[in-house]
Amino acid sequence: MKENVSTPIYSLTPFSLLDYPDKMACILWFAGCNMRCLYCYNPEIVQGKGTLSFEETTSFLLSRKNLLDAVVFSGGECMIHKNFVPFVTEIKKLGFLVKIDTNGSSPEVMQKLLFLHLVNYVALDFKAPKSKFEAVTKSDLYEPFEKTLDLILKAKIPFEVRTTYHSDLLTEEDLEAMVYFLETKNYVGNYYIQYFRNNVDTLGKLERSNNKIDCKKLSTPTIKIILRE
Secondary structure (H helix, E strand, O other): OOOOOOOOEEEEEEEEOOOOOOOOEEEEEEOOOOOOOOOOOOHHHHOOOOOEOHHHHHHHHHOOOOOOOEEEEEEOOHHHOOOHHHHHHHHHHOOOEEEEEEOOOOHHHHHHHHHOOOOOEEEEEOOOOOOOHHHHHOOOOHHHHHHHHHHHHHHOOOEEEEEEEOOOOOOHHHHHHHHHHHHHOOOOEEEEEEEOOOOOOOOOOOOOOOOOOOHHHHOOOOEEEEEEO
8 A cells, every 4th residue: 555655644633532541632643544444434534645744743742732641643544654653752752642543453563662662552453353354354464463462462551452343244253252362362451342333434335233232241250341332
């Protein structure tokens, strides 16, 4: 995939209280992605081009010092962009906390970020079990995702795992398998399920999702399923 190096960021949300737990943050939406998830409701970001450069974004963040706590790097997929680590380094120097939203496809980049202590929080998308990963994401990036999960677990930084559920793509049995997989990795904590947003434009032409999941059935003594509407 060809990337726009000079303007990698599609847009910027200047203020959010929802995207970093208990912090005031802004969100940087990076253009482009190396997956094509059928349920994706940001096709304009995934398939679009960036409009903001690192320099323009840094200038904005300078004006928000002491007003915001954190910067959320999202997308698309933020970590596929050239010079991403140096950019995060500069943002960290400004005193902001850093949250990374990622599909886990770039373990080498994540390793660098963790080694340099540049990340404070990670939201890792668990797209599907291995058996369905390629069908859901139109990619062969399951192994990189697993490597990224292992790196984050080893680093012992705050993070969350989340899955978008569409009843045509995943079954409750799939979700049970995904919970079991996390247990084999010794993951402990919350596992967030996001229902597919019906009546929105998506990359795939999906029918309405039957958004009904038994959270109590899927939860285990060590992993609690939490729905995000």
